[in-house]
Amino acid sequence: MTETEADRSTDTRCGYVAIIGAPNAGKSTLLNLLAGSKLSIVSPKVQTTRARVLGIRIEGGAQLIFVDTPGIFAPRRRLDRAMVSAAWEGAGDADLVLLMVDAERGIDADVDRILTGLRDGNRKAILALNKVDLVRRSKLLELAAKLNEAGVFTDTFMISALTEDGVGDLLAHLAKHLPEGPWLFPEDQLSDVPMRLLASEITREKLFLQLHQELPYAATVETETWEEFENGDVRIGQVIFVQRDSQRAIVLGKGGRQIRAIGEAARTELQEMFERKVHLFLHVKVREQWVDDPERFRAMGLDHNA
Ligand code: GDP
Numbered sequence: 001m002t003e004t005e006a007d008r009s010t011d012t013r014c015g016y017v018a019i020i021g022a023p024n025a026g027k028s029t030l031l032n033l034l035a036g037s038k039l040s041i042v043s044p045k046v047q048t049t050r051a052r053v054l055g056i057r058i059e060g061g062a063q064l065i066f067v068d069t070p071g072i073f074a075p076r077r078r079l080d081r082a083m084v085s086a087a088w089e090g091a092g093d094a095d096l097v098l099l100m101v102d103a104e105r106g107i108d109a110d111v112d113r114i115l116t117g118l119r120d121g122n123r124k125a126i127l128a129l130n131k132v133d134l135v136r137r138s139k140l141l142e143l144a145a146k147l148n149e150a151g152v153f154t155d156t157f158m159i160s161a162l163t164e165d166g167v168g169d170l171l172a173h174l175a176k177h178l179p180e181g182p183w184l185f186p187e188d189q190l191s192d193v194p195m196r197l198l199a200s201e202i203t204r205e206k207l208f209l210q211l212h213q214e215l216p217y218a219a220t221v222e223t224e225t226w227e228e229f230e231n232g233d234v235r236i237g238q239v240i241f242v243q244r245d246s247q248r249a250i251v252l253g254k255g256g257r258q259i260r261a262i263g264e265a266a267r268t269e270l271q272e273m274f275e276r277k278v279h280l281f282l283h284v285k286v287r288e289q290w291v292d293d294p295e296r297f298r299a300m301g302l303d304h305n306a
C-alpha cells in the first residue's frame, strides 16, 4: 500500500447499502437518482429488475455501494423464488438496509412480509417513506408511526425519489453510518455491472415500454456479440428471447416495424450511455422454458435451487 492510500483509508468510509421494498416502491428511481446514472431499470411495470445491480455514489468521504434488489414479494414460480432469495442475500451482506415503502400504497401484504423478514432475521433497517409528493402529511405521520411499531427501524425519512424531496438528508445519513475503511471501487466507477448486461437491460426496457401489456415479463434480452472498432464505434448483437411464435410476431411487428422502433430507441440510449456510436443488431428467437433454464439463472447470478 502506498502512503497516500494508507492515509486515505483512515478518514474514509465505505460499505454496501441494500435497497429493499415491495415492487413499485421506487427503489430503481432512487438508485438512479443517487448513482447519477441509469444503471438499474425503471419501468412502470412491476418486477422488471431481475439481476442485482450496483450503483456507486461518493458522498462526503464515503463510498456508498447500492444494491438494487428485485422486489421482495410472494414467490410463486422458481424464478420468483430465486429473485427473492437473491434479494434477501443482498440485504444480509449489506452494511445498511434501506426499506422503501410506497406511502400512497401504505402497509400491504408485501410490506408486512418484509417487516416480518427483518424482525425474524434480527435486522435493523432505515425506513424511507417514498412518494410523499402524493400523500397528505397527516397520513404520512400516521403511517410512519404504524411502521415503527415493528421495532426494526433505526431512523425514518420522508422522501420523494421523483421530486428529490428529502433525498439529500437520507444520503447524508447513509454516508455517515457506513463503516470506516478504504473505498472498494475506483473513484470514477459508477457500476461494476458488465457493459453487456447493461446493454441488455436497456433493450429489455425499450421492449417493455413499447409493447406494454402485450408481452409477458418472461421475455429476455441477451447481448451475444460486442465488437469495438478502432474509430471508437461499437457493434452490439443482441437476441430477444420469447416463449412462443405468437410473441415473436408481436416483437417483430408488421414488416418488422416494431423491432425497428425498439432497436432505434435502445440504440439512442446506448449511444448516450457509452458516449460513442453504436451499431445495434437485434434478433428475435423463440426459446421455450427459458424461465426454468438453469443456464439463465447462472447468467443472471441467481440460484436455480432457491
Ligand atoms: P421499484 O419497482 O421499486 O424499482 O420501483 P420504480 O423505481 O421502478 O418505480 C415505480 C414507479 O413509481 C415508477 O413509475 C416511478 O416513476 C414511480 N415513483 C418512484 N418514486 C416516486 C415518487 O417519489 N413519487 C411519485 N409520484 N412516483 C414515484
Ligand code: MG
Pocket: 027, 028, 029, 040, 041, 042, 048, 049
Ligand atoms: Mg426496480
